Amino acid sequence: SNQSSEHNHEVSPLTRKPVPELSLRSLIDMGFTDTQAEQMFESVSSVRGGGAAKHTLSTLTVLFMLGLNPTNVQKLLDKCPELLTVGETQLQQRISNLRKHGLGEGSLQRMVAYYPKILTVPVKTVKYVVAFLKERCLFTTQQVTDILRSSPAVVLEDLDQLEYKFQYAYFRMGIKQAEMVKFRLFRFTLDEVRCRHCFLERRGLYQTPDKKGQTIIKNPKMDSILNVDLDAFLTHVAQATAEEYGVFQKLLSREWQEEELQQGKIEAD
């Protein structure tokens, strides 16, 4: 390993002179165990371009300041090593922006531990998605906070997809904003939502409410459709076999593909 690092030094001047502060010692001093420190050291050098090293200590400091312990930090960096390439100032800005959107210490800490990628997202992007949720989907400020807290990945979703998903739930399924938040609609992909819903709809077990919000049959709650595993969904809600659902998924994805193709053709004409 010594040899190969010698070799690396020649190719990449950046790693030849590692930033003075980052050393095994400094990591151990921060509270990492020996093994953790070694692993950390290794992963830092493996991040592309080696640019990570110069931010490492400050990044770690910021994360510790969020109240995360060395084990949490290690885990989340395993999940999201890119975080080490983010500069301290940017990191601070992103965190304070999230605070501004209502995420208090506890939830911020949980969010970063669960979805560290959130800190790789530029402030501008988050603001944009927040504005989108408020203006296009008419969520309240509090609801947006709840969405960010429970489904932070929403900030990286394609906005067209996001809008479609919202409209699908709102218009096709007749679900209001409060329910979408409560039952964490944005944790599910559009395909998951559509597939389970269409399956129920074609079985005659789900109806789009009319203008007055009325249906002839009683629709199952969104919670029992989405927040359950497939088995529970099939036995308790759809009353169908896994075989039927498996075939249905295949047929539906082909239907969608063909619809998109058709759409593309119409637009090209």
Next chain:
Amino acid sequence: EKWAATRAKLPPTRLALQHFDATYGVQLGPLWPSVRVAMLSERKYGALLNNFSYDAVQADLQAQGCRDFISNRVEEEEEAQPHLEQKSEVEAQESSNDVSMKMFDGQQMNLSPNIKCLVFPRGDVTRFKSARPDTHGLLSYYLMDAASVLPCLALDVQEGHSVLDLCAAPGGKTLSLLQTQTIRFLCVNDMSVSRTRRLRKVLHSYVPKQFLTDENLRVTSFDGTKWGEIETNTFDRVLVDAPCTTDRHSLMEDDNNIFNKIRVGERRRLPQLQLDLLLAGIQAACPGGEILYSTCTLSQNQNQGVVEQAVCLARENHGIHLQAVSLRPLIRMFRNTFHFAPDLHLGEMVIPHLAANFGPIYMCKLKRLS
């Protein structure tokens, strides 16, 4: 006014769905959701092999993963619990007492070895490509609902028979019957002139000219209900594949949809038309001959209801006695390919299911005793 506007907006496919929810929800009970989702999703086809074609496509198709469902049937030896059959025979007799019909069961079922229909396995949603003409310009297979082959098998055409196909266009069942190559004379009829034209085209794309001579085939465009005035006591076998609410089509296509508001009258008259056609078919059969009534609807009124009335009226008005022939042996053989409705008191019915998305096809076989 607003009410009228919203009502007019409902397309025929939606009206059909509402109608089916109301009637089939009751008729099929807990089975309905599973049938409903199947009918609202892409159907499956079967490829009826054309024995007249010079292209040997079977191996090709098999390489793609499909198989002939007729030769891959459940063998008799695999049949479990033969005593159950007897029970069903008794029950069938009792429940059909009102029209004094007796059902045969366990009788020998002859299947033509020449009819072959390939399907992709259960749950496999691969589509067939359309067939291409061989060097003689004949197509090697015909794509149709695989369940539509069952009425043709059930008709049990034998060497030297004369056969009437009363409502034949566009001709899928006619082609299946021709595959048996045992028919002495086939009479093919459909009231619609344009559809008869299509039928002729189908015949010419699949069958060599020497089999389509006046001696062995006649194509006509008569009103089938009038057949009793044309020709009675003639045919060994009669297929009455009646016009119906074509449930799948009505759910999926707004064009040419019988649930269109302007066709309400036509739709209401269907059971009467079906009855008249079946009665005409019964009269056209010779004593001892067999009649097969089939539709592609789930509707009891258009299926069992029509057959029951026809049996009554044939006796009362024409002194013709009929016996319902059990198709149990047939459906037992093919239960690995199709889903059948349980416990029909008269006839059998393929019900759609996502994993085997064929049908609906209703069929009932009658034997003319006098």
